[in-house]
Amino acid sequence: MDLSAINPILLLASLMVAATAVMIAALGELIVERAGVLNLGVEGMMITGAIVGFAAAVHSGSPTVGFIAAAAGGAGLSLLFALLTQVALANQVASGLALTLFGLGLSSLIGQSYVGIKPPSTPKLDIPLLSDIPVLGPIVFRHDLMVYIGIALVAVVWAFLKFTRAGLVLRAVGENHDAAHALGYKVVRIRVMAILFGGACAGLGGAYISLIRVPQWTEGMTAGVGWIALALVVFASWKPWRVLLGAYLFGGVTVLQLNLQAAGIAIPVEYLSMSPYLITILVLVIMSADRSAAPASLGRIFHASQ
Amino acid sequence: MLTLEKRPQPSKALSYITPVLAVIVTMIAGGLLFAALGKDPIVAIRTIFWEPLFGEFASYYRPQLLVKGGPLILIALGLSLGFRAGIWNIGAEGQYIIGAICGAGVALAFYPLEAWYIFPLMVIAGALGGWAWAMIPALLKVKFGTNEILVSLMLVYVAEQLLASMALGVMKNPQGYGFPGSRNLQQYPSAFNNELIAGTGMHWGVAAAFIAAIFSYVLLNRHILGFQIRLTGEAPRAARFSGVKPARLVLICMGSAGALAGLAGMFEVAGPSGQISINFNVGYGFTAIIVAFLGRLHPVGIIFAGLLMALTYIGGDAAQSRLQLPAAAIQMVQGMLLFFLLAVDVLTNYRIKLTKREVA
Numbered sequence: 157m158d159l160s161a162i163n164p165i166l167l168l169a170s171l172m173v174a175a176t177a178v179m180i181a182a183l184g185e186l187i188v189e190r191a192g193v194l195n196l197g198v199e200g201m202m203i204t205g206a207i208v209g210f211a212a213a214v215h216s217g218s219p220t221v222g223f224i225a226a227a228a229g230g231a232g233l234s235l236l237f238a239l240l241t242q243v244a245l246a247n248q249v250a251s252g253l254a255l256t257l258f259g260l261g262l263s264s265l266i267g268q269s270y271v272g273i274k275p276p277s278t279p280k281l282d283i284p285l286l287s288d289i290p291v292l293g294p295i296v297f298r299h300d301l302m303v304y305i306g307i308a309l310v311a312v313v314w315a316f317l318k319f320t321r322a323g324l325v326l327r328a329v330g331e332n333h334d335a336a337h338a339l340g341y342k343v344v345r346i347r348v349m350a351i352l353f354g355g356a357c358a359g360l361g362g363a364y365i366s367l368i369r370v371p372q373w374t375e376g377m378t379a380g381v382g383w384i385a386l387a388l389v390v391f392a393s394w395k396p397w398r399v400l401l402g403a404y405l406f407g408g409v410t411v412l413q414l415n416l417q418a419a420g421i422a423i424p425v426e427y428l429s430m431s432p433y434l435i436t437i438l439v440l441v442i443m444s445a446d447r448s449a450a451p452a453s454l455g456r457i458f459h460a461s462q
Numbered sequence: 463m464l465t466l467e468k469r470p471q472p473s474k475a476l477s478y479i480t481p482v483l484a485v486i487v488t489m490i491a492g493g494l495l496f497a498a499l500g501k502d503p504i505v506a507i508r509t510i511f512w513e514p515l516f517g518e519f520a521s522y523y524r525p526q527l528l529v530k531g532g533p534l535i536l537i538a539l540g541l542s543l544g545f546r547a548g549i550w551n552i553g554a555e556g557q558y559i560i561g562a563i564c565g566a567g568v569a570l571a572f573y574p575l576e577a578w579y580i581f582p583l584m585v586i587a588g589a590l591g592g593w594a595w596a597m598i599p600a601l602l603k604v605k606f607g608t609n610e611i612l613v614s615l616m617l618v619y620v621a622e623q624l625l626a627s628m629a630l631g632v633m634k635n636p637q638g639y640g641f642p643g644s645r646n647l648q649q650y651p652s653a654f655n656n657e658l659i660a661g662t663g664m665h666w667g668v669a670a671a672f673i674a675a676i677f678s679y680v681l682l683n684r685h686i687l688g689f690q691i692r693l694t695g696e697a698p699r700a701a702r703f704s705g706v707k708p709a710r711l712v713l714i715c716m717g718s719a720g721a722l723a724g725l726a727g728m729f730e731v732a733g734p735s736g737q738i739s740i741n742f743n744v745g746y747g748f749t750a751i752i753v754a755f756l757g758r759l760h761p762v763g764i765i766f767a768g769l770l771m772a773l774t775y776i777g778g779d780a781a782q783s784r785l786q787l788p789a790a791a792i793q794m795v796q797g798m799l800l801f802f803l804l805a806v807d808v809l810t811n812y813r814i815k816l817t818k819r820e821v822a
Binding site for chain 2: 196236239240244245246247249250251253254257258259260261262264265267268379380383384386387390424426427429430433434436437440441444459
C-alpha cells in the first residue's frame with residue numbers, strides 16, 4: 157500500500173466533479189419535496205437522462221445539446237409521474253418505484269447501440285489568472301462548466317425559495333395543500349411544474365455521469381446515485397446549501413475510496429465500494445432525529461373535493 | 463369537463479377488473495413498442511404470452527413457470543404485508559441475496575458431509591439471513607425514525623458488493639480453476655433443492671410459496687395481527703387509538719418480508735441457480751414489487767400475478783432467442799404494467815363525473 161500516491165490536491169479537485177451529479181439531482185428533488193411531492197423515481201430519471209443526453213451528444217457532436225436533451229428526457233419521464241400522482245391520484249411511493257423500474261428498462265433499451273462509444277469531450281474551463289493560483293487553482297478553477305452551473309443552481313434554488321413570491325407559494329403548497337387551495341393557488345399546476353423541474357435536474361445529473369464523469373455508456377451506470385440524491389435531501393433537512401455540503405461529503409467518500417482502491421489498501425475492493433452506501437445510511441440515521449424540517453404535506457394525495 | 467368524485471367505498475368489482483385491464487393495456491402498449499422496434503407485434507405478444515403455455519415447446523417452458531414464479535410469489539407475499547400497512551420495504555433484492563449467501567454458507571461449511579439435516583439447516587439459515595438484513599432498516603426506523611425506503615434500498619447495493627466478495631473470495635470453489643463462483647450445490651445431494659416431482663419445476667421453494675400464501679391469507683383475514691395491518695394502512699390514526707403499536711408492526715412486517723425473501727434466495731441458490739456467483743441476483747426482489755401490486759396485495763391475487771410475471775420472463779427469453787427482441791424491452795414492459803395498473807386504479811377509488819364548468 158502506498159498512501160503517498162494519493163495527491164490531496166487532485167483528490168479535492170475530483171471531489172468537486174464526483175459531487176456534481178448527485179448535487180444537481182438532489183436540488184431538483186428538493187424543489188419537488190418542498191412542493192409536497194415525494195418522487196422516488198430519481199434513479200429512473202437520472203439513468204434516462206444519462207442515455208438520452210449521451211445519444212444526443214454523440215449524434216450532434218455537442219455536449220451542450222446532450223445536456224439540453226437530457227433535461228428534456230428527465231422532464232418527459234417525470235411527466236408520467238405527474239400524470240399518475242396529480243391526475244390519477246395514485247400512491248406516490250408506488251408511482252416513483254414504477255418510474256425507476258421503467259426508466260431502467262427504457263435506458264438499457266435505448267442504450268444498446270451506444271455501448272463502447274466515446275462521447276464528445278466537454279472542455280474544461282481554464283479561467284486565466286484564477287486557475288494559476290497555487291493549490292486553490294487546480295482544486296476550484298479548472299473544471300467543466302457544469303460544476304459551476306451546479307453550484308449556481310444551489311444559489312438560485314435557495315434564493316427562489318427564500319426571496320421570491322413563487323417560492324413562498326410553492327412552500328405553502330408543500331406545507332398545507334388544503335390551505336393553499338383555499339387561498340386560490342393552483343395546487344396541482346404548481347406541483348406538476350415542480351415535478352418537471354425535478355425531472356429536468358435529475359436528467360442533467362444523469363447526463364453529467366455519462367458525458368463527463370465516466371464518460372461512456374454502460375447499463376445501470378448510475379448505480380444508486382439517484383437514491384443517494386433522495387437521501388441527500390433528507391440529510392440537508394430540505395435546505396439548498398446543505399445539499400451542497402452533503403454532496404461534497406458524499407463526493408469525498410466516493411473519491412477517497414476509489415483512491416484507496418488504486419493505492420492497493422489491504423481492505424478488499426468490495427468493502428470499499430460499499431462505503432458510500434453505508435455512510436449514506438449512517439448520515440440518514442443521524443439526521444432523522446430532526447423530523448420537523450420535512451414539508452408537512454409530503455407524500456399526501458391532494459384531491460379538491462367540492 | 464371531467465372531474466373525479468371520491469367513492470364512499472372503493473369499488474369491489476373494479477378492484478378485480480383493474481388488474482386485468484392493466485394487463486390488456488400493457489399488451490397493447492407493449493405491442494406498439496415491439497412494432498416500433500421493427501417486430502411484428504402480434505407474433506411478439508403470442509411468443510411471450512401464448513407459446514410458452516400452449517405452443518410447440520410448452521413442455522419445456524411450463525415447468526419454468528413455477529421455477530420463476532416461486533421466488534416472485536414468496537417475496538411478493540412478504541412485501542404485501544408491509545405495503546398494506548404503509549411500511550415500504552423495497553430492499554427485498556438485498557434480503558434475497560443475503561438469504562442465498564447464508565443458505566449456501568451452511569451447505570459449503572458441511573461439504574462434503576452427507577446428512578439429512580443439512581437442507582433444513584440451510585432453510586433456517588436463509589430465512590434468518592434475510593430476516594436479519596431486513597431488521598437493519600426496521601430497527602433504525604423504530605429507534606431513530608430513519609426512512610426505511612432509503613435504508614433498505616442502500617442495503618441492496620451493500621448486499622451486491624458482499625455477494626461479489628463471497629463469489630470471488632471466501633466461497634470461491636477451490637476446485638474451480640480460479641473461476642469466480644462457489645461449488646455447484648446441484649452436485650451436492652444433501653444440499654440440492656431438487657424438483658419434488660420430476661419435470662414440473664416444483665421444488666421446495668414453490669411449495670414454500672404456496673404454504674406462505676395460505677398462512678398470509680389466514681393472517682390477513684382471521685388473525686388480529688392481520689386486522690391491525692389493514693387498519694394501519696387504511697386509517698393510521700384510528701389504528702393508534704385502538705391500541706396498535708406501530709413499532710411492533712414495523713418489526714413484524716419487515717421481518718417476515720425479509721425472512722421470505724431470504725428463503726426465496728436460499729431455495730434459488732440451492733436449486734435452479736446452484737451456486738453463489740457475481741450475477742446470481744436477477745432483479746426478482748424488484749419485480750416482486752410489481753407482483754405485489756398487480757396481485758392487489760392479496761395472497762390469491764399475488765399467486766396469479768407471480769405466475770403472469772414469470773410468464774413475461776419466460777416469454778421474454780423465448781422472444782429474445784427467436785425474434786431477437788432485446789431483453790430490455792421486456793423489462794420496460796414489466797415497468798409499464800405497474801404504470802398502467804396505478805393509472806387505472808383511479809377508477810377503483812374515484813368515480814369520473816361529467817360536470818359543467820361553474821361560473822365564478
